[in-house]
Amino acid sequence: MEKILFYFNRIREQLWFRPFILCLLSVGGALIAHQADRFEIAKHVPEIDAESLGSLLDTISASMLVIAIFAVASMLSAFASASTTATPRSFKIVVTDDVSQNALSIFIGAFIFSIVATIALDHGYYEKAGKFILFLLTLILFSTVILTFLKWVNRISRLGRMDHTISQIEAVVSKSLSSYIKHPHHKGQPAKGEKPGEIAVLATAVGYVQYLQMESLQTLAEENGLTIRVTCLPGKFVHKNYTVAYISPNNNVDLAPIMEKLNEAITIGNTRLFDDDPRFGLIALSEIASRALSPGVNDPGTAIQIIGSHERLFFLWNQKQSPAEGKVEFDRIEVPDIVMEDFFDDAFRPIARDGADNVEVMLRMQKAFAALATIDKPELKEWAIKNSKLAFQRAEQAITFKPDLELLERNCLFKNLGR
Structure with missing residues (x-):
């Protein structure tokens, strides 16, 4: 689970992730309005003209595609500006700007919603109650798009500018540094130095240490009666002859699978991460x-x-x-x-x-x-x-x-x- 969460956070940072989720929700919302026809609410809702509803959906679909393309172009320009005027390392932070990603997601989601709803409406998928629910969803979506656009215009005017980029990086560093100050040893034991009988574990990849899966290391140590002394922290560049950890076995165990699992618990990648x-x-x-x-x-x-x-x-x-905050949760793991x-x-x-x-x-x-x-x-x-x-x-x-x-x-x- 710890490893899944780590990779989920990496996927969540990608620019396509939130638009993809909003697309799924949009398709679901456009189709679920049909379920209202199964209930006895048709007698209590007004009749919505299919032609006027279709015109509203056509307007949204035509405008959202243009706005979405404009949003992508503006964001790419801001990303390039941040990388050029500040530092290329800022790109990872600027690209994860929540307001911009949410705005792009809503614009694309509104476009998909209007297309799916228009096709379903033209083929008689909705009856009286379904049209009314679809009309309400369209109004809510339209209001959300307007408010999001206004908020996004305010943000895109600052996104990629030097002051804003510095503030974004400082906020990310503040979160990372606060976490380190609270848990300098990643909730493990402080490294106590060399011990007799320790066995070196070499890295199996070349790159930067990105993450220490402390729960996995603790489980591995408990199952095999080990004490693990990690020698590398996130940000350290390691190679295949670099000792990433030392293990102190208390009994005769098969070291090969232990070393393999230990390396799996130390995530190594090509770039450093701020987390x-x-x-x-x-x-x-x-x-x-x-x-x-x-x-x-x-x-x-x-x-x-x-x-x-x-x-x-x-x-x-x-x-x-x-x-x-200083409580040790992983008592078999020593971290410098x-x-x-x-x-x-x-x-x-x-x-x-x-x-x-x-x-x-x-x-x-x-x-x-x-x-x-x-x-x-x-x-x-x-x-x-x-x-x-x-x-x-x-x-x-x-x-x-x-x-x-x-x-x-x-x-x-x-x-x-x-x-």
């Missing part, structure tokens, strides 16, 4: 900042905006956790955590490198480090100070105007703390 990989989201945001700081774009304001996004994301560590250094490198190192000669960007970064140092987490404060020093060292080599460098030095976190 369980918070570092990937930070990298995507930093890529936008790096592109904005390139000489061809020269947009330091976007880089400053990204630093603000990173600051908000790091402040997720400031939230207090409840005892239930992500070191804080990696989070800082992903978020700030590219911006510090590419914006080293821009005093405004470097000042905003130093203010961000000072803010992060106030979080009640010693490890986070330590790396904020280290990165403050590294960022200033980069600026020292890039900024030639002495007053700018002196201004930056006065605002450096590590200088103010005497480190």
Whole structure:
């Protein structure tokens, strides 16, 4: 079930999925109106002229096809804009925009509904009650289309724009990072290091780890009396000579099928996913900042905006956790955590490198480090100070105007703390 849900989420992200579901519902709705003729409600409903109902359905079918084509063209333009102006990694997030997908689904669903209902109406499929129910469904559908179109026009005007793309990525990263902070070991045990007698399990594919099926790993460990120490997290690139896990068998068991099942429980794909990989989201945001700081774009304001996004994301560590959030559910599985250094490198190192000669960007970064140092987490404060020093060292080599460098030095976190 865990694996089915993972692949269902991947299918749900596809652009065709929701229109397909709405098409099925539309066909069902157009045909189910006929069931009203079986009940004694024909005496209590008004007579609906088949010709006027057919004209309404023809109007919907003619307009919905045009609007659906227009919607697809607008969405593709927005997707291309996001990939070009922001980062290609943003495409996966922009394409899953709920408002746009729902709008496209309703437009296509309305078109299919009108076509099926028109054919059924022309062939005398509906009687008095059926025509009335079909008329009500058509009015409801028409109202839904109008409201959806208005909402979609407002969204498509922002979809693919830089600010909106950054907000979408930040929202996805916030969800992924919050989940990691609550369960840094994926509800398993923290990795305790090497143990005598451990047996290495090599990967059977080359690619990025996308998902750890913890329930499957726990079941495998319980059935065979094992302890499993996973060595890779979502986002890690592995190859066929890479050790993805170590097992500590407590008895004589056949290791071949165990290793095969263990590899099946570690999903490996060609690309990284945002769901369980918070570092990937930070990298995507930093890529936008790096592109904005390139000489061809020269947009330091976007880089400053990204630093603000990173600051908000790091402040997720400031939230207090409840005892239930740290509860271990998979006691036979050991999972490593992500070191804080990696989070800082992903978020700030590219911006510090590419914006080293821009005093405004470097000042905003130093203010961000000072803010992060106030979080009640010693490890986070330590790396904020280290990165403050590294960022200033980069600026020292890039900024030639002495007053700018002196201004930056006065605002450096590590200088103010005497480190």
